[in-house]
Amino acid sequence: MRHASSPREVPDKATANPDNTKPERQLDAEGRASSTAMGKALRDLKIPIGTVLTSPTYRALETIRYGQFGNPQAFPELGDNGQSMSGGTEAQATWLRKKVTEFPKGTNTLIVTHMPNMSKAFPESTKNLADGEAEIFGPNGVVARIKIEDWNRLLKEMVK
16 A cells, blocks of 8 residues: 655654654644554454555554554565655565565455555556555455545445
8 A cells, every 4th residue: 555645745853743753754634544544444344464564664654553553564675765756666666566466364464655666566557546545456466446535434334
């Protein structure tokens, strides 16, 4: 998935979260709320999340923290190379394409990264991918795209 909603600019030291010491881009109020709601919806839907892989960036780690997804493993291959919206190398794309083919038994892997990485790895399926939107992969590739705000809608439909 693409990390949740984050302003395009880096906060100054006065507006950065206390633990955002570098500072880096961080989630906005919408990103924090949607990450929290998504995590709760996935738990309520009983979708088992096992391994959590992430970009080492602050906003990706925040997406996981607000979603309460446990202990993420950060990989530079999922990072933005310090370039925010213009990262994503072919080596990163190759790494990501390989990771989405690894299907553990009885659980799901959550990968949080950035649009440039996803569009380089999956150019045919990422057009207009929104902040927080997930691509769901099966053995034959992408089987669905789910916007971060739609997890709650899915939960409500399942409860009916």
